[in-house]
Amino acid sequence: MLISIVINGLLIGCIYSLIAVGLTVIFGVMRIINMFHGDAVMLGMYAAYFLHEKYGLSPYVATIVTAPIFLAAGMAIYKILAPIPPKQREMSSLIITLGISFVTATTAMLLWTADYRTVNLSYSQEVFDLLGTRIGYPALISSIFSLLLIGGFYLFMTKTFLGMSIRATAIDPTTASLYGVNVKITSMVTFGIGLVLAGVAGAVLSPIFYMYPFVGSNFVIKAFTIVVLGGMGSVTGALIGGLLLGVSEALASTFLEYSMKDIIAFLIFLGVLIFKPSGLLGGRSRV
Amino acid sequence: MLRTVFYGVFLSLFVLIQTLYAQEVFKIGSPLPMTGAGAAFGEKFKKAYSMAIDEINAKGGINGKKIELVIDDTQAKPAVAVTNAKKLISSDKVIALVGGWSSGVALAVGPVAQDNKTPYLLEHPALDDITRQGHDYVFRLQPTTGMYSAALEDFLEKVVYAQEKRKLKVAYLYVDNAFGQGVAKYGILPYFKNKKDKFDLLVSEAYNEKAMDYKPLLLKAKNANPDIVVLTSYLTDGILLAKQTKEVGLQAKVFSGTGAGHSMQDIYEKSGKAVEGYFSSGPWHGAIKSPQWKKWRQDWENKYKYVPGEHEIEGYVAIYVLAEALKGVKSSDIIKQREELQQSLKKINMDTIFGKIKFENFEGYTNQNKAQGLTALAQWQEGKLYQVWPKDAAEREFKY
Numbered sequence: 053m054l055i056s057i058v059i060n061g062l063l064i065g066c067i068y069s070l071i072a073v074g075l076t077v078i079f080g081v082m083r084i085i086n087m088f089h090g091d092a093v094m095l096g097m098y099a100a101y102f103l104h105e106k107y108g109l110s111p112y113v114a115t116i117v118t119a120p121i122f123l124a125a126g127m128a129i130y131k132i133l134a135p136i137p138p139k140q141r142e143m144s145s146l147i148i149t150l151g152i153s154f155v156t157a158t159t160a161m162l163l164w165t166a167d168y169r170t171v172n173l174s175y176s177q178e179v180f181d182l183l184g185t186r187i188g189y190p191a192l193i194s195s196i197f198s199l200l201l202i203g204g205f206y207l208f209m210t211k212t213f214l215g216m217s218i219r220a221t222a223i224d225p226t227t228a229s230l231y232g233v234n235v236k237i238t239s240m241v242t243f244g245i246g247l248v249l250a251g252v253a254g255a256v257l258s259p260i261f262y263m264y265p266f267v268g269s270n271f272v273i274k275a276f277t278i279v280v281l282g283g284m285g286s287v288t289g290a291l292i293g294g295l296l297l298g299v300s301e302a303l304a305s306t307f308l309e310y311s312m313k314d315i316i317a318f319l320i321f322l323g324v325l326i327f328k329p330s331g332l333l334g335g336r337s338r339v
Numbered sequence: 340m341l342r343t344v345f346y347g348v349f350l351s352l353f354v355l356i357q358t359l360y361a362q363e364v365f366k367i368g369s370p371l372p373m374t375g376a377g378a379a380f381g382e383k384f385k386k387a388y389s390m391a392i393d394e395i396n397a398k399g400g401i402n403g404k405k406i407e408l409v410i411d412d413t414q415a416k417p418a419v420a421v422t423n424a425k426k427l428i429s430s431d432k433v434i435a436l437v438g439g440w441s442s443g444v445a446l447a448v449g450p451v452a453q454d455n456k457t458p459y460l461l462e463h464p465a466l467d468d469i470t471r472q473g474h475d476y477v478f479r480l481q482p483t484t485g486m487y488s489a490a491l492e493d494f495l496e497k498v499v500y501a502q503e504k505r506k507l508k509v510a511y512l513y514v515d516n517a518f519g520q521g522v523a524k525y526g527i528l529p530y531f532k533n534k535k536d537k538f539d540l541l542v543s544e545a546y547n548e549k550a551m552d553y554k555p556l557l558l559k560a561k562n563a564n565p566d567i568v569v570l571t572s573y574l575t576d577g578i579l580l581a582k583q584t585k586e587v588g589l590q591a592k593v594f595s596g597t598g599a600g601h602s603m604q605d606i607y608e609k610s611g612k613a614v615e616g617y618f619s620s621g622p623w624h625g626a627i628k629s630p631q632w633k634k635w636r637q638d639w640e641n642k643y644k645y646v647p648g649e650h651e652i653e654g655y656v657a658i659y660v661l662a663e664a665l666k667g668v669k670s671s672d673i674i675k676q677r678e679e680l681q682q683s684l685k686k687i688n689m690d691t692i693f694g695k696i697k698f699e700n701f702e703g704y705t706n707q708n709k710a711q712g713l714t715a716l717a718q719w720q721e722g723k724l725y726q727v728w729p730k731d732a733a734e735r736e737f738k739y
Contacts, residue, residue, distance in 0.1 A: 053562055056587075057555050064552040158374065166378030168575055172611040177585050188586035260582075261551060262575050262609065266375050270549050302555040305546075 056185040057302050063187065063195040065298020067256060070198040071271050072278035072290040073205060074249030080285015081222040081242045084133060084145040089275060090268025091156040092122065092247045096254020097263040098164060104171050104258075111171055111255045112197055118255065119248050126247030130240045153268065160265035171258040190259035197256055205249070206287050218242050222285055277317070281324055283331030292332055296320065364407045365400075365665055367392075367658075368427030369438045370420045370448055376575075377415035379605075380440045380650060384463070385410060386643055387654025388437070395658070401665040406658070409433055415440065417447035424451040432673050434665070435460060435680055437657050442466035442484070442517035449477045456674070458664075458681045462657035463650060465598075465622075466521035470707040478684050478698050480660060481622050481653055482710035484518060485525025487597045488569075490716040491620030492530050494728045495567065499593060499739070500537050503566070510542035510560040510591075512553075512580070513571035519545065522571040522597050541565065548576045553583050561589040568593070574600040574609075581606065581613035593739060595716075597621055602649055607722055614719050616738065623715035623726060625652045625692045627734065632692040648724075656693040663689055 075089045099118045100111035109117070129152065136144045175189045209215035217238045220228035225235045253271075254263075261267075278297055282289025297317060304316040324332060369388065371381040388408050396405045409431045411423035420439060427433045428451070436452055436459040439445045445464030452459035453474040461469065461479040465487065470479045482489075500507060511527055513519040523545070531540040541563040546556055557580070560568060568591040572580060577600030584594075594614075598621020600606055606614055624647075625632045635655070639647045667683030668676050685706070688697045694713045698706040716728035718737055727737035 053558055056558055060552065060554040060558070067551075161374060161378060166374070166382060168379060168578070168605060168609060170578060170609045170611075172609075176582070176611045177613065179586060179588070186586060186588045188582070191586065262578055264376065264379065264575075266378070270551075298552075302552065305550075306555040306559050 053306075055183055057306050058299055059182065059185045059187070061299035061302030062295055063191055063298070064302070065295035066195040066198040066202075067253065067260075067294075068274060068278055068298055069202055069291045069294025070249065070256060071253045072275045072282070072294055073202055073287055074246040074253065075275045076279045076282065076285055076287065076290045077218070077249070078243055078246035079279060081218055082130075082133075082239050083138070083141050084243070085142055085149065086246065087146060087150040087272065088129070088153045088156065089149075089246075089250050090270070090272035091153045091160075092125075092250035092268075093254040093257065093271050094157070094160065094263060094265065094268040096122070096251035097258045097261070097267070098160065098169075098254075099251065100255035100258040101169055101171050101263065104173075110173070111258045112193065115252045115255045118251050122248040122251035123241075123244040126244035127240045129247070130243035133243075134236070134239070157265045157268060164265065166264055168262050168264050170262045173259050176259065188260075194256045194260055198253070201249070201252060202287065202291050209287060214238070214241065277321060280331055281321055283333040286331065286333040289331055289333035364405050365668070366407045366409055366431060366433040367661060368409045368411065368424075368431055368433030368436050370413045370423040370427065370436065370444060371410050371438060372415035372440055372444075373410065373412040375414040375416070377440055379574075381410075381412070383650045384438050384440065384654040387647075387651045388658050390639070390642060391655045391658035391662075395662050401662055402668070406662065406665075413439070413444055415444065417443045420444040421447050421451055424448045425455075428452075428455045428457050433457070434668070434673065434676050435661055437661065438462060438654065439464050442469065442521060445469050446517060449474050452476050456681070457677050458684055460657055460661055460684070462653035464518075466517045467525045467704075468521070470704045473705050475705060476681055478706040480657060480693070480696050480698075480708045480710075482713050483525065483704075483707065484521030486710060486714055487522050487621045488526040488530065488714075489620070490714045490728055491569070491595050491597065491618065492526075494618070494620075494716050494737075495593070496534070496537065498728075498737070499567065503592075506536070507538050507566040508563060509538050509540045509567045509569065510563055510565040511540060511569045511571075512542070512544050512546060512556060512560065514548045514573055514576055515545040516548060516573075518573070518599065519571045526597070527569060527571070538567070546576070548573055550576070551579075553580050554587050557583055557587045557589050561587055566592045567595070569595050569597065570601065571597045572600040574603055574605055577601055577606050577614075578610045581610040581617070585613050593618065595620060598649065602717065602724060604646055604648065604724070607719060607724075612722070615722075616719060618716055618718050618727075618737075619724065620716045621714060622649050622653070622710075623694075623713055623732070624649055624717075624724075626694055627726065627732075629692060635692050652693050656691045656696075659691060660684075660687060660689065660696055663687060 078084050078086045100114045103109040103114040133145050178189045179186045180192055217233040220233050221235050221238045229235045278293040282293030371384055373381040392406045392408055413420040413423050439448055442464040445461055446469050449469055453476045459477045465484040467483040467485045513523045531538050542560050595618035601619035602621050664683040668679045696708050715726045715732055717724045718727045725735040727733050
């Protein structure tokens with residue numbers, strides 16, 4: 053049973069990580085606290101849902117269609133946030149993105165009603181056996197897809213010029229611009245990429261979770277916990293933080309009294325903050 | 340001088356219009372979740388109330404006055420609901436409050452209604468404690484959480500145990516909100532404790548309704564190899580639990596919910612039919628064999644294009660109960676009106692499409708409908724929920 057529980061924890065952890073990666077990039081590079089992130093996940097879920105219902109597209113394939121839209125939307129939102137002077141950025145961005153979050157969720161409710169929806173794939177109930185652990189195909193595919201995306205994103209950040217520009221901007225925008233990095237455009241693209249990751253996370257979640265217009269708030273707190281746990285701005289930190297949270301939640305909910313479950317996750321969180329205040333892989337230069 | 344006269348006339352006109360208008364309608368306030376996670380339910384009750392109110396108003400209202408509904412959005416948060424209730428009572432001057440959807444909200448609104456001497460009629464929030472506070476302005480027409488599992492308990496003993504003739508292993512998972520705690524504390528847990536000779540409750544766990552992964556919990560249940568799995572869930576957690584139950588391969592002779600999520604049509608489609616064969620024990624969906632019920636259901640389907648369940652019938656009947664009680668309201672002062680309504684509700688003894696309604700004080704409950712026979716066990720068969728137990732109220736034979 054222990055193996056099954058750990059495997060399950062890792063699977064859900066992959067998805068937690070994917071949600072957190074987009075957030076950590078936005079926060080690490082631009083010091084923008086993006087409260088809209090959860091709603092972007094929600095929009096990703098709805099996009100996957102409608103593309104599946106209307107055109108029979110698999111949610112995983114649908115991400116190709118939705119990615120450019122999220123990129124554009126992210127860049128547009130950045131345009132609103134860009135004029136805020138860096139010193140006030142954290143507080144002001146929090147309030148502005150919170151506002152965008154409310155407007156988005158309420159508009160979603162007007163357009164699509166408050167009904168709960170799920171994407172049911174033809175192979176929704178088929179099961180794969182791994183070391184005696186039964187794993188549903190959608191859960192398995194979603195987790196692998198998340199891992200691949202995080203891996204791909206890591207390579208993008210370390211190997212491409214744009215990725216390196218993003219990291220340079222995160223470390224020191226002024227110096228980066230002296231080296232020929234267009235900080236404005238880089239920041240704008242980063243925000244766009246952050247939202248693309250959120251949208252993709254939504255698509256990946258759609259076959260295994262449910263959606264309604266306010267579902268975003270379910271993810272935001274978890275994602276922020278992971279971001280802080282892993283170290284702000286760190287992609288590998290988000291991955292490790294997500295997996296750690298997934299596994300510790302799974303273990304706690306099996307072996308502990310119910311009232312202890314949430315305490316465990318936050319004890320780990322507190323421990324990390326006390327002994328390593330910048331997070332597990334903190335420090336602005338890391339990826 | 341002229342100005343004073345002008346103001347005087349204006350003011351008296353204003354007051355006159357206000358009082359005239361006030362006499363025109365009975366306002367009923369409802370704190371409902373219109374946004375947030377419970378919005379889908381707020382919408383159901385809004386439809387149910389509106390349908391009843393439209394019917395009553397079309398027939399000329401009560402004592403010549405129309406009924407008007409004022410909804411205030413609680414976001415399903417008890418703290419917000421307290422503000423909603425205070426606003427509805429003091430600013431909208433409603434004569435009564437109705438509904439609230441969740442037990443948490445009703446538990447918070449109850450004391451506000453009591454303090455302001457405004458009748459509060461519950462038709463869905465089921466936690467027992469709400470009508471156990473001695474609040475004589477709080478009325479509840481439907482069964483309490485402790486009664487939800489009555490039909491299931493009866494079935495388990497008379498059918499499952501009678502057939503198996505051995506001690507049966509039970510796993511119980513319940514949502515950790517007011518509703519779930521209520522069903523557990525007043526229904527399921529004491530029952531299995533009393534019947535230790537017949538049932539062995541091996542797993543009993545509360546869970547968070549917003550969790551994304553219930554597999555660790557389900558694996559724990561699977562490890563106990565249960566004969567019976569009982570679930571107390573809302574809709575979204577119920578969907579995930581049903582799907583993930585298949586995923587981890589948890590099997591049992593009987594899967595049963597206790598109303599709420601497991602009694603909603605949504606759970607069937609949205610879980611990808613994973614709840615086929617599940618039972619659900621809870622408030623029944625009305626006197627389904629009566630012609631009035633059949634007519635109501637047809638009207639509902641014609642109007643809203645879906646099959647109504649427990650929420651819809653409860654909301655609809657609540658308005659009719661209030662309307663019946665409003666007949667006893669004669670005065671024009673809102674404070675007196677509320678008192679008269681409370682007195683009048685105390686005297687209610689009516690037969691509705693939901694069943695007999697009479698508010699009584701008994702065994703620590705105040706103004707609680709005894710709701711005898713208002714719970715039933717239903718089962719998902721080929722995509723529809725049919726009442727299967729008790730036998731005399733069954734639409735279909737149970738499959739087990």
